[in-house]
Amino acid sequence: MHGCGDRHGDVTVDLKMAIEIRNLDVAGVVGTLRFLYITLAIRGVLKHTLLASRALTGDPMPTSYVHGYDPRENLRLQDQASTLVDLLHSDTTYPPASTVLEAGCGVGAQTVPLASNSPGALITSIDISETSVAQATSAVRAAGLTNVTLRQADIFHLPFPPASFDHVFVCFVLEHVAHPVEALAALKRMLKPGGTITVIEGDHGSAFFHPDSEFARQAIRCQVQLQAKAGGNALIGRALYPLLCQAGFVDVRVSPRMVYVDSSKPGLVDGFTRKTFTAMIEGVRKSSLKSGLISERDFDKGIADLYRTAEADGVFCYTFFKARAVNAADAGQP
Numbered sequence: 013m014h015g016c017g018d019r020h021g022d023v024t025v026d027l028k029m030a031i032e033i034r035n036l037d038v039a040g041v042v043g044t045l046r047f048l049y050i051t052l053a054i055r056g057v058l059k060h061t062l063l064a065s066r067a068l069t070g071d072p073m074p075t076s077y078v079h080g081y082d083p084r085e086n087l088r089l090q091d092q093a094s095t096l097v098d099l100l101h102s103d104t105t106y107p108p109a110s111t112v113l114e115a116g117c118g119v120g121a122q123t124v125p126l127a128s129n130s131p132g133a134l135i136t137s138i139d140i141s142e143t144s145v146a147q148a149t150s151a152v153r154a155a156g157l158t159n160v161t162l163r164q165a166d167i168f169h170l171p172f173p174p175a176s177f178d179h180v181f182v183c184f185v186l187e188h189v190a191h192p193v194e195a196l197a198a199l200k201r202m203l204k205p206g207g208t209i210t211v212i213e214g215d216h217g218s219a220f221f222h223p224d225s226e227f228a229r230q231a232i233r234c235q236v237q238l239q240a241k242a243g244g245n246a247l248i249g250r251a252l253y254p255l256l257c258q259a260g261f262v263d264v265r266v267s268p269r270m271v272y273v274d275s276s277k278p279g280l281v282d283g284f285t286r287k288t289f290t291a292m293i294e295g296v297r298k299s300s301l302k303s304g305l306i307s308e309r310d311f312d313k314g315i316a317d318l319y320r321t322a323e324a325d326g327v328f329c330y331t332f333f334k335a336r337a338v339n340a341a342d343a344g345q346p
């Protein structure tokens with residue numbers, strides 16, 4: 013199994029384009045859309061902590077970190093970070109003393125808001141990538157969180173007894189997994205009867221924009237095809253309901269969460285439309301051409317048209333899907 017913290021099949025993207033987190037060592041990490049979230053969440057959550065601690069200690073800001081020292085830039089970044097954190101996390105809080113398994117925590121982009129929103133819950137975050145777990149550990153420490161335990165583990169071979177957790181949280185992971193129903197079933201075994209699972213995924217088919225462009229749509233389709241070739245599914249958001257049902261969950265509820273960007277939201281125009289979504293599609297240029305999915309001219313026109321949607325009269329929309337489901341109360345031990 014590949015992990016986006018290490019390698020993502022053919023879909024290798026230079027994250028320096030999309031992330032620009034200068035104070036975290038993420039060079040070499042590859043990514044797709046969820047890295048917007050990493051960018052924004054870590055910028056937003058960690059920078060608050062860093063800024064606050066530096067203000068208290070009088071520690072001068074390192075000059076190499078270009079984002080966030082100008083108050084206006086700070087506000088912009090905090091706005092976009094909180095927009096997406098709110099969009100995806102605001103309705104997920106776990107009661108004090110409840111046990112939560114976060115599966116596929118990556119570098120901790122979700123771990124930080126998850127643990128911050130449920131300070132009394134006991135969160136265990138795992139990822140198959142040792143490197144990502146180390147980065148997540150740093151992120152959790154930097155955020156001053158004490159309710160998270162991190163460890164390396166594989167969703168398909170979890171080192172916990174069945175029914176160990178009250179809740180499971182999984183975000184931007186199933187799209188990389190060749191057998192998502194099996195992954196969900198493995199996570200279900202970790203849940204106590206009556207426990208819940210929360211799943212968040214994107215869906216690249218949900219991207220639409222003004223001005224519309226068939227070239228842009230073709231370029232996006234290249235990313236979808238390459239991810240499928242690598243065993244994943246960049247269109248998985250729309251399938252969360254049937255996947256959770258097939259895995260045996262009950263009371264499945266899916267809620268679409270649209271990110272809408274126009275030039276009245278300059279932070280999102282820059283952070284989402286340009287530096288995340290378009291940069292992500294641009295990142296598959298080489299693989300797309302090599303695979304013969306598209307001509308060079310058409311791909312480049314598609315990218316230019318995506319950047320065009322970030323201009324003053326442009327609009328960009330993308331939908332995340334968030335599902336919550338229950339492990340039936342009478343679920344027996346597997």
Ligand SMILES: C[S@@+](CC[C@H](N)C(=O)[O-])C[C@H]1O[C@@H](n2cnc3c(N)ncnc32)[C@H](O)[C@@H]1O
Pocket residue numbers: 013014015016017018046049050115116117118119120121122138139140141144165166167168182183184185188189
């Ligand atoms: C796109 S990242 C998402 C990380 C994080 N959830 C987030 O939203 O920022 C997907 C993560 O799933 C992890 N992953 C993939 N397959 C896994 C498996 N079988 N067991 C555990 N983690 C896995 C990868 O290593 C990677 O860190």
